[in-house]
Amino acid sequence: MSVLDHGRPPADDLALVAVARRAGRIRTLVIAAVLLAALAALAIVALMLGDRVVAPGDVLTTLLGGGSGGDRFVILGLRVPRLLLGLMVGAAFGLAGAVFQSLLGNPLASPDIIGISQGASAAAVAAILLAGWSGLAVSFAAFGGAVLVAGLITVLAARHGVAGSRFVLVGIALAFLAQAVIGYMLTRSDVRDAQSALVWLVGSLGTVTSEELTSTAVGLVVLVVALAAVSPRLRMLQLGDEAAAGLGVRVTPARLVITLIAVGLAAVATAAAGPVVFVAFVSAPIARRLLGGTGPALVVSALVGALVVTGSDLIAQHAVSNLQVPVGIVTGIVGAPVLLLLLARSNRSRGTA
Amino acid sequence: MLTFTRLATRILGFIALLVVVLLAVGASLLLGSRSIDVAAVLDAVFSRGTKGVEQMVVLDLRVPRTVIGLVAGAALGLAGALMQGLTRNPLADPGLLGVNAGASLAVVTAIAFFGVTAPSGYIWFAFGGAALAATLVYAVASGRTGPSPLSLTLAGAATTAVLTSFITLILLRDLDTLAQYRFWSVGSLVGRDVSTVATLAPFLVVGAATALLLGRSLNSLALGDDVARGLGQRVGLTRIVAGVAIIFLCGSATSLAGPLVFVGLVVPHIVRRFVGADYRWILLWSMPLGAALLVIADTIGRLISPPSEVEAGIVVALIGAPVLIALVRGNKAVTR
Known part of the structure; x- marks a missing residue:
């Protein structure tokens, strides 16, 4: 209402706000889509790797109900539960x-x-x-x-x-x-x-x-x-x-x-x-820097959290052979440098963060 | 008139704090699993004659831990006030710059890979680790105009997380190191070498002097970077100088007593309650209060379950947390 009281025609301003809003929403959507794709790729890798390596095609057929008995046991019995727990925990912390x-x-x-x-x-x-x-x-x-x-x-x-x-x-x-x-x-x-x-x-x-x-x-x-x-x-x-x-x-x-x-x-x-150390702390700042805004960024934070935990668990299981490291160790080692890099980059581009 | 009264209160309060420190020192020398009377303590400290068992206990055990408690406590209190002013964040702790984690990782490395076993051997590792970590935090957080409070805070916490992960990784693979490290890591004044105070004295003195001179700069920083610049402050320079002072103070304190976390957080909050927002006074008061808190905590730790002891770092949290909660509840200013 009060906008109309001003002398200038408000239509331009409102249009500008709308454009900016739409740009922000599109950026959020794009980033969420990219993160989702990354999550899907990570998930497939996580289901493939282990003592018994399963080909990506076989992973998909197993998930869809086919596959050999051994594949079904390893993937559905062991790897899917762990993956799901990682996704949920990461999203919840984020x-x-x-x-x-x-x-x-x-x-x-x-x-x-x-x-x-x-x-x-x-x-x-x-x-x-x-x-x-x-x-x-x-x-x-x-x-x-x-x-x-x-x-x-x-x-x-x-x-x-x-x-x-x-x-x-x-x-x-x-x-x-x-x-x-x-x-x-x-x-x-x-x-x-x-x-x-x-x-x-x-x-x-x-x-x-x-x-x-x-x-x-x-x-x-x-x-x-x-x-x-x-x-x-x-x-x-x-x-x-x-x-x-x-x-x-x-x-x-x-x-x-x-x-x-x-x-x-x-x-x-x-x-x-x-x-799981640091996931809750790091997810939102990473999400906010990806989005370039200051809002709560809930969806993107959840995705970042899931990504950090899933990725870290992958590294925790397979990076050092013969040693299963708890995932919380890797979230610190992986998640923190990501935040540090983003900070360093935003400092260089803007002068101050 | 009003300002005069406030000035008088602040000076008298400071003197009262010094008295508290003296009382704490007295208690620390007198009390313990073996209670020793005043005469014997005075005899031990001042006479040059032959020493009995009681005098030995005082000289070899109680004087060193009291001295270390005083020095480490004062340094941490001061560094905490500096840190909160620097980051404009009342939640900041000197450990936030990565100092504690850096020192801890260096000490773990010393134990695990270099076979260092005596706490006196940890000093330079701890100090070097603290300095390296804090430098890294500053480097990451600094843009063209120097680090902003937000980027310092985030970079500090992130660095702490990376370093802590490496510490845990080493500890999980190496039982012997865990066996030693867990005692260093809670923060304790027992079994530390008092001569390290002399070794670290240059850092402590330079750090404390610098910190005390920064009060006015922190006051204008509190108004925001732009206002501070308008007042003729060189904001970036102030942040670097304050950072160096924090590294000197915290690095020394951590080398002396292990990673004590709570002192630097709680002391400035208590002080602010009495002197308000003027950093010149916050910094000045934080030193004796930090010293008193740590020495008192150490003394209480000796008395809880004799003959065994509870480490000072644990007692500090047990006393400090309720105090902080009471302060926060009573203070409307904190809530904005």
């Missing part, structure tokens, strides 16, 4: 990081920094070292730890509403507490047990069960649908609380709901694979 970073307006505010991962880790390490648990029980402990920390952060940070920076600082304080507890347990336990706890602490896709796969998938679908429903409000909250309130968003409940969804995403992923 989404969780993107939501936290844009909701809290701080690039450091990813679940691996504000205590969610550390809470999960402390619970899991306690389960491994003190209770001697393994497998699915550890996953449940981790989920419980993540939710507990998230609840603590929310309760402790809730005063005059859940404000972003207070949430993050309380989270970081709890992260350090959990870290101290982990350090204490690691120094007090047998060094062999400490090493197996360490494997969990970096994150690994090595042991996938079908129950784990189902529970992760169900959790992920529910959370993604919920996120899709609230994502317009996330976009408005990014403009600042006052602006969002002006646009009709009820700021405090909206923040709380979005936070809970992001916590859920991080908790589900961490329970399934451990706190």
Whole structure:
């Protein structure tokens, strides 16, 4: 309305905005398509490689229901579950990081920094070292730890509403507490047990069960649908609380709901694979630099996360022969340099990032 | 009148902090699994006569760890304040520049591949690793006009992640290294060589002096790069100088006590609560507070479950986290 009050004819301005919007949307679509293609290629390679190498054609026929008995066992029984878990975990971490970073307006505010991962880790390490648990029980402990920390952060940070920076600082304080507890347990336990706890602490896709796969998938679908429903409000909250309130968003409940969804995403992923280092932190910044914008970039972040985890797991399994490295080691070694390169490049082209 | 009162409060507060440091030092010398009375402590420190068991405990065990705690704590507090001013990010920790991860990777390498076993042998590895990592972060984050806060933050965290991955890779393949490294990595003041303080003194002094002189520059940086430039600041230069000071301070502290994470984060937050946003005072106060925090944490660690000890790095987090949470809850300014 107010645009019409100005002296100049507004049509040109509006047209310009529309053109720019369309260009942005096209760029997002193109990048998403490229990432999807890369994911598909990676997936086929992941299904091909292993002790028994399967030709790409045979991979496709096996997936479509044909193939020999051996191929069916290796691909459908072993490699597909691991691939699916990697895709889901990566996408969940990518989404969780993107939501936290844009909701809290701080690039450091990813679940691996504000205590969610550390809470999960402390619970899991306690389960491994003190209770001697393994497998699915550890996953449940981790989920419980993540939710507990998230609840603590929310309760402790809730005063005059859940404000972003207070949430993050309380989270970081709890992260350090959990870290101290982990350090204490690691120094007090047998060094062999400490090493197996360490494997969990970096994150690994090595042991996938079908129950784990189902529970992760169900959790992920529910959370993604919920996120899709609230994502317009996330976009408005990014403009600042006052602006969002002006646009009709009820700021405090909206923040709380979005936070809970992001916590859920991080908790589900961490329970399934451990706190795969750095995926949540790195995905959104990479996505944002690919897109050249500052929005939450949810879809692209999820794709980047899936790509980082899948690619890293491929390297983790096959780069060093006779040694299966946990995927979390490789995500750091692979994902971080990508971000560093993007940073260096954007600095050269623009002077400042 | 108002400014005068504020100035007086700040000076008196600083003096009070120094008293707290003195009390902490006293407690650190007196308390432990064996309680030693004041006379014996004074005797141990000041007399040149023959030494009994108690005097030996004080001189050989408690004085070194107290000195190292003071120095490392002061350096970390100062570096943390500098780091938060530099990146304009209240979440920044001196470890963010990759300093801790660089030092840790170098120490792991020293243990695993060079067979270094004594903590005193770690110093130059730790210092060199810290300096290399921080230089890499600066190089990546710097454009034509010097690094921006956002790119420094991201580059620091990314570098930390790469280095941490390599550390874990080595630890997973090498049980003996894990056995040694896990004790260094929690951050502790036990069994460190006090002569390293003298070795690192040049870096510590230069780093601290530089940091304290940067207060005014950080104040104008806080207003944004453009405003700072308008005020006649050379923003890029300030960032480089501050970076070097951080490397000197953190590199030294990490060499002395291992990668202590929490001190540098929490100390500036506590200080800000009392002195406001003026970095000249934040930097000045952060030194004694950091020193006191670390020495007190170390002393408490000795008392929790005698005769065994809990490492200072763990106790710092146990005390510091609730303090930080209480501060954040009480402070409306943090929330904008």
